[in-house]
Amino acid sequence: MTNPSPRAERAVALATEAGRRLGLRADEPRVLHDVFSVLVHLAPDPVVVRVPTLAVADPAELAGKQRRELAVAGWLADSGAPVVGPSPLVPREPVEAGGTSMTFWEFVTETDPLRDLPQDDPAALEDRFAEQTGWTAELHTALAGYPGDLPVLSPLVPAIGTALEGLRTDPQSLTTADLDRAEREYAALEALVADFPARFPRARLQALHGDSPAYNLLRTAGGHRFADFEDVTRGPVEWDLTFTGPRGIEAYERASGTRVDRELLDLMEGARLLQGLSALTLAPKVPELGAMLAPMVEQWRARTPLTLKNL
Structure with missing residues (x-):
């Protein structure tokens, strides 16, 4: 990556410092990705460090979230599931440096990345996401057996509430x-999360990826690998299937042999839009984020508001 941002430069320094403390060489660190987190490949070792540069959680809360991520992704990797697992070269725990904590992952060489698809070919993009949504059924089957405890829909509650408090002070657009309206919708989601079975008795809550796994997937020479379990949570599979499109849902149903609840999917998509709106709280640190989120905010405004009645 040319001309790294100041946050990326700082992330490289922190990742290098932490990696060397753990015995890694980190002679040729390079930035792979720089948006909500910075991914740093500590070349020549096959290790990628995720450095959270825009985290709004306090350090203890962030470390707890990272421990859940490492536990779930590590369990999946040990079970043979197609995931990018924690690096076997360091302990499976968050590593503190410079007032933040970071996690260490396997380095995976991606082939046929999404960015190489023709961006002006909607059919090609739809084909890709339909296929990857079908693969998500395999991940959900594996996650259903996860034995650990996870909070219910933690990307929504309390995360959105915390963000909305910040937006009251600095509302952006x-x-x-x-x-x-956003605060009323959040209150409805709080009530849902507090007693999900009462409102959707047929829904089966299980461990989930938490952040649209069909979009967080790497194709490699050895097959596909799901990545980025930062928002791992418990909830209905519909939360992981938001905005994958009708063909994606059909592919998932064929692969899983189960029916997706369209009513619950619609609700989860409304919640996903509210989550996107709440991300505006990060815009002061990432100025381009406001323009990126603008279509999602308009889509949220055009929807019928979430209320306790329609939950």
């Missing part, structure tokens, strides 16, 4: 009416 949101109006007072937007914020009032």
